[in-house]
Amino acid sequence: MKTIFLVDDSATMLMSLEGVLTKAGHKVEKASSGEDALDKLKKGSKPDLIITDYHMPGMNGTELIKAIRAIPALKFKPILMLTTEAEQKKRMDAKAAGASGWLVKPLKPEELLGVVKQVLPGA
Amino acid sequence: MIMTISSEALFRQEQTKRDRENLVVLIGEIDRVRSDALKKAAKILLAVGVALFVLILLFDVHPAVFLFNLFKKANRFGLDELPPIVMVVLILMVPVLLRRERQLSDHIRSVWSFADKILAEQEALASEVASVSKLSVFSSEMNEKLLRETKVLTDNILRMGQQFHDLASVSGDLLFTLDGEGRVTFVSRTSHELFGYHDHDVVGKLAKDFLSQDVIWTSSDYEAVAKLMGGERISEHPIKIIGKSGLLLECLLSATAINDENGNTVGFSGYVVLITEERKIKRTMIKRMHLLCDTGGDCTYFSTVTQLDELLKSQLLEINKTTEAAVFELSSKIKDIDNKLEELLQYLTSTNAWTQEQGADSRAAVNEDRKAIDSLRAFVDDIQKRKDEERQRGLAVINEINGLGDFVNIVHEISDRTNVLALNAGIIAARAGEHGVQFAVVAQEVRKLSKQVKDAAKQIGTGIEMAAKTIENLFAKSAAGEDSVRQEEQFLTSTAQKMVAMGEHYAELLDVNETSMAKITEWNKQLVDDVMGVLAEFQFQDITRQRIEQVMKALDRRTAYTESIRKALTHADVEFSELEHMTLDDLRDDYVMTHQRQVHDRNTGQSTLQEEQNVPKIELF
Numbered sequence: 190m191k192t193i194f195l196v197d198d199s200a201t202m203l204m205s206l207e208g209v210l211t212k213a214g215h216k217v218e219k220a221s222s223g224e225d226a227l228d229k230l231k232k233g234s235k236p237d238l239i240i241t242d243y244h245m246p247g248m249n250g251t252e253l254i255k256a257i258r259a260i261p262a263l264k265f266k267p268i269l270m271l272t273t274e275a276e277q278k279k280r281m282d283a284k285a286a287g288a289s290g291w292l293v294k295p296l297k298p299e300e301l302l303g304v305v306k307q308v309l310p311g312a
Numbered sequence: 313m314i315m316t317i318s319s320e321a322l323f324r325q326e327q328t329k330r331d332r333e334n335l336v337v338l339i340g341e342i343d344r345v346r347s348d349a350l351k352k353a354a355k356i357l358l359a360v361g362v363a364l365f366v367l368i369l370l371f372d373v374h375p376a377v378f379l380f381n382l383f384k385k386a387n388r389f390g391l392d393e394l395p396p397i398v399m400v401v402l403i404l405m406v407p408v409l410l411r412r413e414r415q416l417s418d419h420i421r422s423v424w425s426f427a428d429k430i431l432a433e434q435e436a437l438a439s440e441v442a443s444v445s446k447l448s449v450f451s452s453e454m455n456e457k458l459l460r461e462t463k464v465l466t467d468n469i470l471r472m473g474q475q476f477h478d479l480a481s482v483s484g485d486l487l488f489t490l491d492g493e494g495r496v497t498f499v500s501r502t503s504h505e506l507f508g509y510h511d512h513d514v515v516g517k518l519a520k521d522f523l524s525q526d527v528i529w530t531s532s533d534y535e536a537v538a539k540l541m542g543g544e545r546i547s548e549h550p551i552k553i554i555g556k557s558g559l560l561l562e563c564l565l566s567a568t569a570i571n572d573e574n575g576n577t578v579g580f581s582g583y584v585v586l587i588t589e590e591r592k593i594k595r596t597m598i599k600r601m602h603l604l605c606d607t608g609g610d611c612t613y614f615s616t617v618t619q620l621d622e623l624l625k626s627q628l629l630e631i632n633k634t635t636e637a638a639v640f641e642l643s644s645k646i647k648d649i650d651n652k653l654e655e656l657l658q659y660l661t662s663t664n665a666w667t668q669e670q671g672a673d674s675r676a677a678v679n680e681d682r683k684a685i686d687s688l689r690a691f692v693d694d695i696q697k698r699k700d701e702e703r704q705r706g707l708a709v710i711n712e713i714n715g716l717g718d719f720v721n722i723v724h725e726i727s728d729r730t731n732v733l734a735l736n737a738g739i740i741a742a743r744a745g746e747h748g749v750q751f752a753v754v755a756q757e758v759r760k761l762s763k764q765v766k767d768a769a770k771q772i773g774t775g776i777e778m779a780a781k782t783i784e785n786l787f788a789k790s791a792a793g794e795d796s797v798r799q800e801e802q803f804l805t806s807t808a809q810k811m812v813a814m815g816e817h818y819a820e821l822l823d824v825n826e827t828s829m830a831k832i833t834e835w836n837k838q839l840v841d842d843v844m845g846v847l848a849e850f851q852f853q854d855i856t857r858q859r860i861e862q863v864m865k866a867l868d869r870r871t872a873y874t875e876s877i878r879k880a881l882t883h884a885d886v887e888f889s890e891l892e893h894m895t896l897d898d899l900r901d902d903y904v905m906t907h908q909r910q911v912h913d914r915n916t917g918q919s920t921l922q923e924e925q926n927v928p929k930i931e932l933f
Contacts, residue, residue, distance in 0.1 A: 208847035
């Protein structure tokens with residue numbers, strides 16, 4: 190069982206992803222904004238994988254990834270961007286900031302779980 | 313003179329006022345004195361009364377006696393010149409004096425009232441005189457002012473007339489004046505430029521002669537004329553004037569009546585605007601402006617657009633909220649279903665295990681039953697076989713016995729032949745005489761022996777028959793018993809078969825149950841996967857929300873754009889650079905997904921970037 194940290198300003202999105210991941214046997218932690226996520230991660234949350242949205246009020250996904258990479262304990266944790274956005278420049282910026290992958294919504298359960306398995310071999 | 317009279321009147325007014333005040337003070341003084349006197353008298357009388365009362369109470373002295381003694385004592389103190397009766401008279405005089413005093417006071421009051429009345433009249437008269445004199449002074453001043461203003465007005469009129477003439481000479485429109493009969497008294501120089509008429513062509517002629525006779529007058533035209541004749545102003549009334557070349561020219565007439573001091577119309581003045589194409593466009597634009605912008609200049613038409621945008625945004629926001637709430641509700645229900653499916657799956661799993669166990673036991677039992685039935689069948693078959701063997705042996709015995717019967721018949725036959733031989737021997741012996749006597753005896757004995765053999769054979773035959781019958785009876789019984797056994801065997805066999813069949817049916821039921829359970833378990837697992845799929849589908853709400861938010865942003869842009877239009881229409885000093893500028897491509901910056909950009913590009917005739925179209929759904933760096 191792996192712990193996956195979800196970040197999205199949409200409550201329905203968090204609920205949807207949590208439903209799929211918990212049914213697959215994973216533990217899920219959530220945050221509704223970049224600032225909230227950063228706060229929880231700094232306070233000691235140690236997930237195996239972080240999945241974040243791009244478009245969020247305040248801190249966007251790329252900025253969040255940059256801030257997470259600055260936390261020593263999370264420097265090498267896999268971080269995936271899950272977003273409706275597909276613009277090339279934004280993808281490259283995210284990659285430069287330290288993103289491990291870019292996923293375009295909506296994802297089918299098998300697609301999401303497949304990626305999780307790829308990124309977390311023991312999952 | 314008026315001033316003097318006025319001053320004197322004012323002086324008298326003041327004096328009268330002072331006299332009245334003095335009179336009031338005097339009356340007041342009299343009142344005060346009277347009041348004091350009354351008070352004192354009252355006090356004295358009260359004191360006397362109290363003293364008499366005390367005397368009566370304390371000393372039980374008659375007041376008359378007391379008074380008498382008092383007078384006597386008074387005489388002792390040198391008051392004997394004052395006889396007691398005088399004292400009484402004086403005392404009795406008090407009320408009379410008081411009454412007289414009151415009468416006097418009343419007289420004084422009435423005199424005061426009369427004097428006050430006279431003084432008031434004097435004051436009023438003086439006041440009137442002062443007012444009249446003031447009015448006269450005012451009138452005089454007003455007259456002087458009026459004269460001055462009249463002069464100024466006259467000067468202004470003269471100046472305005474000059475300005476009018478100057479204006480008329482430079483105005484691009486036709487300025488005119490008419491007399492009371494509608495004849496032209498003045499036209500500006502533009503008459504020639506616009507219509508081809510010099511002033512001498514027009515002045516002195518009736519103005520209506522220059523209007524088109526072919527144009528049918530409408531109620532609006534009659535109304536305008538009535539207004540003008542009624543002394544009102546008309547503004548931009550459409551008319552058609554015949555130019556000198558005969559061309560019918562569309563114009564706008566603005567005019568007003570010129571009235572004398574009695575209010576009678578003595579003429580008209582106004583101007584005529586020739587409607588050129590440019591002016592037509594301007595007029596249309598102004599009309600449109602008036603349509604869109606109210607007289608206050610607020611352009612509420614655009615305010616409505618802004619309000620509509622706000623309303624739409626509220627509706628969209630509400631859609632977002634409602635869909636989010638609906639998704640949460642659905643999700644909750646889906647989770648309930650999922651929990652129930654989990655329970656069902658667990659139940660099916662445990663039931664399936666039990667079913668399989670029961671199935672295995674049942675099959676084993678059925679196999680055992682089959683084996684038992686087979687053993688029973690074998691046993692019954694064995695019995696049957698032995699019975700058959702016994703029967704065969706029995707039949708063989710019967711056949712042998714029946715075969716003995718044949719032997720008995722042979723013996724009978726031999727006996728009969730022997731008897732016949734013996735008889736023949738006897739006959740021969742008889743014929744042989746003495747020599748055959750012994751032979752006859754032997755023949756006789758042989759005949760006897762033959763008879764005995766025959767009898768014995770008969771008995772043997774009977775015995776054999778009886779034995780055969782007995783055996784047959786035995787076999788018949790045995791057959792009957794065999795039938796019974798057969799029936800029992802069949803019954804047992806049938807029962808065993810039924811039990812086997814039951815066992816097999818039960819096993820089949822268990823098999824079916826096992827198969828059903830497996831099927832249900834499989835479907836349940838599929839349902840669980842479907843539930844997961846439904847949960848994943850809720851991502852649509854987030855995508856829809858983002859799309860709606862983008863539409864709301866577009867509405868914000870539209871509101872700003874509309875406000876900019878309104879500002880341009882209502883503020884003449886607004887520069888073009890201050891206005892909100894927007895192109896459709898500005899909206900593109902707000903998009904958050906490829907599909908939005910594709911829709912945008914399709915509608916604007918652009919092509920979406922290839923790299924954006926081919927973005928993989930999942931890309932691991």
